[in-house]
């Protein structure tokens with residue numbers, strides 16, 4: 001059972017993430033997802049697609065051929081960063097990803113592998129569907145590249161900037177219970 005002050009923060013996190021799923025203009029709708037590339041951190045912006053605080057995971061979508069997938073297949077540890085300048089709240093998540101392939105109706109049809117070097121500019125949309133809807137056959141080929149990156153998190157670092165004194169705490173999520181403590185901001 002969380003103390004009242006921590007419970008309020010925990011509920012705030014849930015509320016902000018849920019709002020971001022409903023509102024594409026919400027600052028948490030996109031976030032920075034970090035993986036490990038050999039020994040280097042590697043970062044990119046992705047779109048938040050699902051979130052469950054009860055099940056301790058959130059999702060983003062990607063292309064199977066992208067470098068991040070190769071990195072995450074090698075080392076599935078991730079870190080994710082969200083910030084709202086309006087609310088002055090930063091959330092940092094840590095955990096392990098699970099990658100789902102070929103189990104969704106969405107698709108990626110780009111003719112090039114994401115992050116491939118190009119000799120000249122190309123929007124990476126197949127020419128035949130650039131200005132019209134894709135056919136079923138087009139979608140099928142893109143379906144093969146589509147993946148869901150499920151980020152299972154076990155730690156949330158919450159930081160709220162305040163004139164009267166910043167507020168920071170860390171939640172460690174265990175299967176059975178939630179451990180939380182104040183951390184020096």
Ligand SMILES: Cc1cc2nc3c(=O)[nH]c(=O)nc-3n(C[C@H](O)[C@H](O)[C@H](O)COP(=O)(O)O)c2cc1C
Pocket residue numbers: 030042043044045046047048060061062063066067068069114115
């Ligand atoms: C606002 C914004 C949203 C993005 N959303 C996604 C996304 O949801 N999934 C994705 O794979 N790439 C997304 N990208 C592109 C990535 O940031 C990145 O450039 C691309 O995925 C290649 O990353 P990688 O080389 O690390 O695999 C987005 C970029 C921006 C600027």
